[in-house]
Amino acid sequence: MSSVTFTERTEGASTSTAGKDYLIYINTAATEAAPTWTLLGGQRSGDLTRQADEIDASHKTSGGWKSTLPGLRSWSIDLETVYLAGDAGAKFLEAAFLAGKQIHIKFEYPDKSYVTGWASITECSLSTPYDDVATIKGTLNGDGALSDVQKAG
Template sequence: MATTTFPKKTNASTTATAGKDYLIYLNTGSAEATPTWTLLGGQRSGDLSRTAEEIDASTKTSGGWKSVIPGLKSWSIDLESVYLAGDTGAKFLEAAFLAGEEVHVKFEYPDKSYVTGWGSITECSLGTPHDDVATLTGTIAGDGPLGELTTV
């Protein structure tokens, strides 16, 4: 069978990306310096949220307009996965929640670049509807900053 080569866009910044290509990994190893990244299986969504608190910097001379500057920053990941029996990532996430342990997480972009950080699992729920697949939902709330974007 012949191999076909296709042209690529020269301006990739105008190309949309599919949400299915963003993945969450957990470090199931024993050290931060030499992580063993394990995919959280069955992912349906993994929403990375970065926020900053609002500090009111309004004054009497601001013409009646509010002025805001950014305060403390935080990040979190809200996730939903189909619960796969025997999935190492899901079992690790549940075990960390039950033990009250933080997790070392990697959020990977479609081009394989990624950010990492440490976070606490503040929600870990198992949904078991009678007419659909079982799902694992949860929230990982960041402890400190996310690392710099690492490109591969």
């Protein structure tokens, strides 16, 4: 088939991104220095939450208004994947949970840039409804900061 060139839209172009283009990978290598990024297969959702504790800085002379400062920060990923028999990412996730081990993850954006971090698996549930596909639902709670955004290369 010959190469086809498509017209690029310039005005009024949407800058929205599709959630399906955000992916979670797990480092299945023995070291962090030379990662083997294995896709967690069957992903339906991977919600990255970043938050900070609230420190109350209110005082008597604040005019009756509450004042807050950001405290300790944290991040987590709530995920749901279709259970795919033989999926290497899902098997590694379950094995790490059962062994009580942290995992090294990569959260990839649609442009292939990404952040990495270490996480504890604090939930790893298998849902098996009679009228739907089996899914793994889980929570990954960060241990320390996520990396700065890195470009694929």
